[in-house]
Ligand SMILES: [Zn+2]
């Protein structure tokens with residue numbers, strides 16, 4: 268028998284402690300089992316989209332009101348996802364250490380600051396400087412945090428309808444980011460297959476098969492993916508993306524009876540799943556023309572149900588697990 272050690276191994280049972288229940292097995296307090304944790308932080312900061320090599324008119328044409336002096340601000344919300352095996356205390360890492368690392372590296376240097384001057388990445392007088400867009404800021408925050416925390420990825424909300432996700436990991440393109448926008452539309456639908464009787468449809472779709480339809484206020488999230496531009500800091504032109512979603516989805520879908528007013532749904536049951544798939548089909552080509560790739564469409568039909576379509580990875584087992592951890596943040 269091995270002699271007792273003078274210091275208990277982390278996570279082992281200290282002398283005199285009650286024995287672990289039998290189902291704790293070989294992993295007291297979950298030690299060694301992997302887990303992802305998230306931590307939220309907030310900061311307020313201002314920024315200005317104005318490239319010194321462009322004249323006023325071109326800055327205004329490219330960046331709209333974001334180019335107006337002296338800038339404008341946002342209340343940012345940051346969600347940091349970290350992963351790893353649990354220690355003997357039942358934690359991935361101590362939340363106090365996480366809080367202090369985020370405060371020291373991110374919120375202290377950025378809160379109530381002008382982003383263009385806060386970090387050298389955003390110094391536009393340098394040739395390698397770039398605009399402090401949401402996605403460029405997310406990449407810069409990742410660069411500050413990855414030395415201190417076991418990052419899985421992070422999400423940065425500039426406002427509730429605009430956010431960026433970046434993943435961590437050596438295999439990734441270091442300039443790649445995901446950019447999401449949220450919009451909404453109201454529409455009516457009826458769930459029924461024409462070839463079936465009313466009784467058969469009600470057996471499948473329940474109240475949703477009632478003959479005169481019903482409606483929802485749909486929330487639509489569109490996520491694109493791509494490397495950020497070295498100078499503009501953008502995955503794609505945000506205004507162009509917003510216009511595509513407005514022109515191709517919101518305008519033709521809003522205040523319609525989908526089954527009758529959107530030709531695709533004359534022969535395809537407009538379930539949330541089918542609407543999300545159709546939106547992905549409508550958007551993927553035009554978004555590719557902007558230089559980004561459509562990554563995901565998420566359509567929330569009610570507070571209780573949503574459908575998500577991964578345009579790039581239709582096989583469900585290929586959905587990036589790390590990004591999903593962020594979505595739950
Ligand atoms: Zn802004």
Ligand SMILES: [Zn+2]
Pocket residue numbers: 456475481482483
């Ligand atoms: Zn419905």
